[in-house]
Amino acid sequence: MKHLIPECEALKARLPQGFESTLVLPCLRRVQEERGYVADGDIDALAQYLGVPRVQIEEVLSFYTQFRRQPIGRWHLQACHNVSCSLRGAGSLLDRLRERLGIEPGQTTPDGRFTLSTVECLGSCGTAPVLVVNEVYHESMTPEKLDALLEGLE
Amino acid sequence: MPRIFINGHPVEAEKGQTVLQAALAHGFFIPYFCWHPALSVSGNCRICAVEVEGEDLDIACNMPVREGMRVLTDSEAVQAWRKRMMQFITLNHPVDCGICDKAGECTLQDYHYEYNGEPSVSREPKVHATKFFRLSARVLIDNERCILCSRCVRFTHEVSRSRALGIQNRADSSLVRASEDGRFEDDPYSDNVIDLCPVGALFSPSLLYRHRVWYLQATPSVCPGCARGCTVRIWHRRPDWALHALDGRQNEAIARVTPRENPAVNGPWICNKGRDLARIFERPRATQAMLKGEPVALGTAVDAARRLLEGARRPVALVSNWGSNEELEAFQRALGGRVRAFVKEDFSPAPGEPVEDDLLIRADKNPNTAAARALFGDAPPAFEDGTDLLLVWGEGLDFSRLPTRVPIICLNAYLQPENGHADVFLPVSVQTERAGHYTNFQGVVSAFEPCFAKRDSVAHAESLFAALASPPGPSP
Ligand code: SF4
Ligand code: SF4
Ligand code: FES
Ligand code: FES
Numbered sequence: 001m002k003h004l005i006p007e008c009e010a011l012k013a014r015l016p017q018g019f020e021s022t023l024v025l026p027c028l029r030r031v032q033e034e035r036g037y038v039a040d041g042d043i044d045a046l047a048q049y050l051g052v053p054r055v056q057i058e059e060v061l062s063f064y065t066q067f068r069r070q071p072i073g074r075w076h077l078q079a080c081h082n083v084s085c086s087l088r089g090a091g092s093l094l095d096r097l098r099e100r101l102g103i104e105p106g107q108t109t110p111d112g113r114f115t116l117s118t119v120e121c122l123g124s125c126g127t128a129p130v131l132v133v134n135e136v137y138h139e140s141m142t143p144e145k146l147d148a149l150l151e152g153l154e
Numbered sequence: 155m156p157r158i159f160i161n162g163h164p165v166e167a168e169k170g171q172t173v174l175q176a177a178l179a180h181g182f183f184i185p186y187f188c189w190h191p192a193l194s195v196s197g198n199c200r201i202c203a204v205e206v207e208g209e210d211l212d213i214a215c216n217m218p219v220r221e222g223m224r225v226l227t228d229s230e231a232v233q234a235w236r237k238r239m240m241q242f243i244t245l246n247h248p249v250d251c252g253i254c255d256k257a258g259e260c261t262l263q264d265y266h267y268e269y270n271g272e273p274s275v276s277r278e279p280k281v282h283a284t285k286f287f288r289l290s291a292r293v294l295i296d297n298e299r300c301i302l303c304s305r306c307v308r309f310t311h312e313v314s315r316s317r318a319l320g321i322q323n324r325a326d327s328s329l330v331r332a333s334e335d336g337r338f339e340d341d342p343y344s345d346n347v348i349d350l351c352p353v354g355a356l357f358s359p360s361l362l363y364r365h366r367v368w369y370l371q372a373t374p375s376v377c378p379g380c381a382r383g384c385t386v387r388i389w390h391r392r393p394d395w396a397l398h399a400l401d402g403r404q405n406e407a408i409a410r411v412t413p414r415e416n417p418a419v420n421g422p423w424i425c426n427k428g429r430d431l432a433r434i435f436e437r438p439r440a441t442q443a444m445l446k447g448e449p450v451a452l453g454t455a456v457d458a459a460r461r462l463l464e465g466a467r468r469p470v471a472l473v474s475n476w477g478s479n480e481e482l483e484a485f486q487r488a489l490g491g492r493v494r495a496f497v498k499e500d501f502s503p504a505p506g507e508p509v510e511d512d513l514l515i516r517a518d519k520n521p522n523t524a525a526a527r528a529l530f531g532d533a534p535p536a537f538e539d540g541t542d543l544l545l546v547w548g549e550g551l552d553f554s555r556l557p558t559r560v561p562i563i564c565l566n567a568y569l570q571p572e573n574g575h576a577d578v579f580l581p582v583s584v585q586t587e588r589a590g591h592y593t594n595f596q597g598v599v600s601a602f603e604p605c606f607a608k609r610d611s612v613a614h615a616e617s618l619f620a621a622l623a624s625p626p627g628p629s630p
Contacts, residue, residue, distance in 0.1 A: 047335070055320035055333035062322040 001045045004030050008049065020050040024060045028067060037068040065119075072115035073108045075153045078132040081118045084125035089142070093129055094118065096143045100150060113153070156221040161228065167219040174202055174214040177227060184227050185236065185265050187243075187352045188303035189215035192422050193312055196304050201239045201265065205229045233269070240270035246281040246326055247353075248298045249274070256354030258367040262301065281326045289319070289332040290339045292426065293348060293356055297329050300355035306330060306347035313423065314343035314513070330355070342508045342515060345429045346422075349412055358410070358429075365409045369395045374414055375602040376592050377428040378476060378521035378585060382514050383594035384420035384428055387412050388586065390605050406606045408432040408586070418598050425515050427507070438569040440581040441611050447574035452581075452611060456618070459563045459578040460626040463492070466543035472498035473530055474548025474565075475520040477615065478590025479599065482522070484616040485547075486529050488623035493545060496535040497526040500550040516595060525593040546576070547615065565615055582615045583608045 008027050015022055024046070031042045038061060047054045061067045079097060081090045098104060101114050108115040124130045127139030131146070138149060155166050158173070160182045167176035172195075177184050187199035195216050202214045207224040211231060226232060244266065251257040274280075283297035307319045307330065318338035322331050332338035348356045372387035389409045391397065396405045411431050413424040443455035450458075463469060471493040473485060485495070501519040503509045510517040537544075537557045544556055547565045553572045556562065564576035567584045587608040593599050608614065 053317045053320075053333040053337055054335045055322075055331060056317065058322055058331070058334070059320040063324050 001027075001031050001034075001042050001049070004034065005049065021052050021056050023050055024052065024057055025064075028057070028060060032067060037071050039069075071108075073113050075113060076115045076117065076132075076134055078117045078119045078122075079105075080120070080122045080124075080128070080130045080132075082121040084121070085129035088128040090129040092143060093131065093141055093146060096146055100147075156219045158219050158222070159224040161226060162224075169219075171219050172215055173204060173217040173219055173223075173225055176219050177204075177214065177225070182227055184214050185261075185269065186215055187261060187265075187301060188305060190305055190308075190350065193305060193308045196308060199239070199243065199301065199303050201236060201243070201269075203232060203235045203239070205232050211235055236265075236269040237272075240266060241272075241275050243301050244270070244274060245276045246298065247274075247301070248280065248296075250299070251354075253363075254299065254354040255357050255361055255363070255365075255367075256351075260354055261352035283327075283329060289330075289356075290341075290344055292358060292360075293338070293344055294359055294362070295330055296355050296357070299353050300330055300351075301353055302328055302330075303352055305350045305352065306356060309343075309347050309350055310338070310341065313346070314341050316341035316344075318344075319347070342425045342427070342511070343423060343513065345426050346413070346424070361410050365389075365391075370409050372412070373586075373603050373605040375411075375585070375605070376521065376600045377411070377424060377431065378434070378592070379425070379427040379431070379519065380514075380516040381518035381520065381523055381595040382420060382516045383521050383592050383598070383600055384424045384514060385414040385416040385600050386424055386428055386431075387414050388431065388605050408435065408605070416600070419594060419596075419600065420514055423514065425508075425513075427515075435584050435586050439584075439612075440566055440569045440573055440579070441609055443581060443611070444574060444576070444579040446577055447579075452613060455578050455580055456613075456621050457626055459580065459622055460624065462543055462561055462563060462578065463489075463545075463622060464626055468538065468540045469493040469543035469545060470535075470537055470541050471495040471545040472535055472547060472551060473526055474498060474500055475523040475526040476500045476548050476585075477522060477526065478585075478588070478602075479522070479525045479593060480590050481614075481616045481619075482525055482529055484619045488619040489545075490529075492623070493543075495530045496533060497523065497530050498535060498546070498548060498551060499523075500548045502550070518595065521592040521594075524595055524597060528593075546572075565618065567612075580618060581612045582618065583612050587612075588614055588616075 011023055011026055027046055028038060032038055043054060043057050047057055079090060079094050097116055101109055101116060103109055103116055105116050105118045122130050124137060124139060129141050131138045131141050158165050158167050160177055165176060165180045174184050184202050184204060186202045188196045197213050197216045200213055203211045204214045205211050205226040251263055285296045285298060287295045287297060289295050307321060310316050310319045316337050318333050318341050320331060322329050338344055348358055369392055370389045371392040372389050375386050375388045377384045377386050388411055391405045408431060411429050413422055415422045442449045443452045445455060445458055473495050475497055499520060503519055508515050541557055541560055544560050545563045549566055549568060549570060553575055561577040563578045564573060565580045565582050566573055567582050573579045585602060586605040589603050591599050591601050
């Protein structure tokens with residue numbers, strides 16, 4: 001995380017002294033954006049940099065399910081399975097994903113291409129069901145649209 | 155001073171107080187789990203809700219007093235709320251009071267009888283979590299019993315400042331955990347979280363399954379571990395519940411030590427050394443008077459000591475800074491005019507022991523240096539030529555540092571190799587066998603009371619000094 005330090009310093013400058021623990025969350029987000037996940041070494045480095053006990057970083061990591069502790073595939077498929085999406089076919093979409101990728105939610109394909117996750121409401125119920133691929137929302141999904149989408153993902 | 159009404163009674167609250175503080179200060183009880191007078195407001199347990207007439211219910215621990223507000227602490231709406239909160243808090247609680255050390259002094263147990271009293275409303279299987287999970291060598295956690303009030307976490311952030319505890323995960327999978335870097339292990343105040351925990355989630359391996367609290371009695375005492383002199387309670391078996399069939403030593407053993415709240419000295423806390431007083435007081439005891447290592451009756455030894463004192467022209471005494479105010483004064487009264495007395499440090503910091511900090515722990519590891527120095531000065535012990543008798547009271551003195559070929563009278567409570575080298579050895583009582591006072595480094599005087607009876611073969615130093623000052627002859 002060394003190369004992120006200038007950025008973290010800029011954040012630090014915006015806070016009064018003694019608020020280092022406030023920086024845990026934004027720093028972890030940047031680490032994950034860069035590496036794709038948060039490694040053990042990142043926790044130690046951040047604890048040391050901010051001068052906070054390790055448990056304060058573990059608290060944040062374990063509270064937000066958005067943080068990952070393992071590397072993921074090139075394409076991260078996040079299927080919403082909350083109420084609206086479920087009512088509008090998230091179940092069969094997920095079945096299709098399982099069948100096509102041969103993995104369960106929480107797993108990564110052996111070739112490292114796809115990671116499948118289920119997530120809660122993405123705030124896009126009006127266009128349910130929703131599948132997020134990396135940072136991009138794919139709305140009003142159908143199994144056919146899914147097939148076409150997967151073809152395009154190298 | 156805002157005037158508020160609690161259940162219709164006018165109450166003069168203080169500015170800046172919360173409704174909970176004002177109510178408690180005026181004798182109206184409102185239940186609370188997560189609030190603690192010495193910690194910040196967290197407001198997570200919701201059991202302290204009260205009704206403000208004309209408004210909704212809200213938590214009293216975070217409600218500032220307002221002029222004229224009319225608070226109801228026991229309306230039907232409040233009772234219903236409390237019951238629902240208790241049902242929620244106990245949803246996943248294992249209700250294993252039968253095997254829980256906290257039973258009998260558990261807030262959850264008390265509130266359950268007071269405000270709920272019904273079996274769990276959950277039809278789902280209870281969530282299971284780790285039991286006997288080790289937060290440190292001194293503190294274990296049963297996460298199933300934990301109600302996530304966060305008192306323990308806030309203690310490490312706000313009081314001991316090790317910031318060693320945290321809560322991981324979310325909702326019903328939340329777990330109190332210690333930082334992996336081991337800083338809870340090094341927190342010298344860690345055991346306070348055991349008292350702070352309103353339930354039996356945190357417990358000490360030293361007490362686990364050994365005692366039921368209702369068989370114990372708490373004697374007010376003072377920790378002699380350092381010059382702070384924290385006021386404590388020493389818990390031991392109640393005499394009316396003395397064990398007859400099992401090992402009788404259990405009737406005279408320290409079960410645990412807890413803080414005795416005292417704003418002038420230690421507030422509501424003590425350090426871990428204070429928890430471990432058994433390690434000091436339950437060391438092997440000297441119970442036999444001796445002349446040059448040969449056992450004799452106490453009276454014989456006292457008489458021998460008198461003769462030595464009578465014949466000495468330049469006696470020097472090393473006075474214990476573990477002596478109580480009463481003992482030190484008795485020494486001064488009886489022997490002060492006859493011997494040249496110096497204060498002796500019985501204890502210095504042990505290897506690895508925290509020396510001093512800005513919370514409680516003091517570098518002087520003796521309880522009564524202040525009173526001893528007030529009587530006998532603070533010059534270091536010196537032995538002029540011609541010193542012809544040494545009186546050594548207490549422990550921690552290397553006899554090889556004493557002038558050679560000078561007779562020694564030694565008073566000690568513990569079994570130590572030096573005892574046998576003294577010309578006269580007199581076994582004395584320890585703090586848990588007598589009453590007395592210590593003066594701490596700030597000049598605050600605190601009292602301790604006896605927990606156990608003294609054995610006949612051991613003397614109280616206080617009466618011994620008077621006996622030593624009387625002329626030789628058969629003991630009175
Ligand atoms: S362990 Fe006890 S003090 Fe700590 S959060 Fe749980 S219930 Fe509260
Ligand atoms: S701070 Fe000193 S007096 Fe207080 S409990 Fe610790 S050792 Fe005992
Ligand atoms: S339920 Fe899926 S976006 Fe809201
Ligand atoms: S005591 Fe007020 S919310 Fe816990």
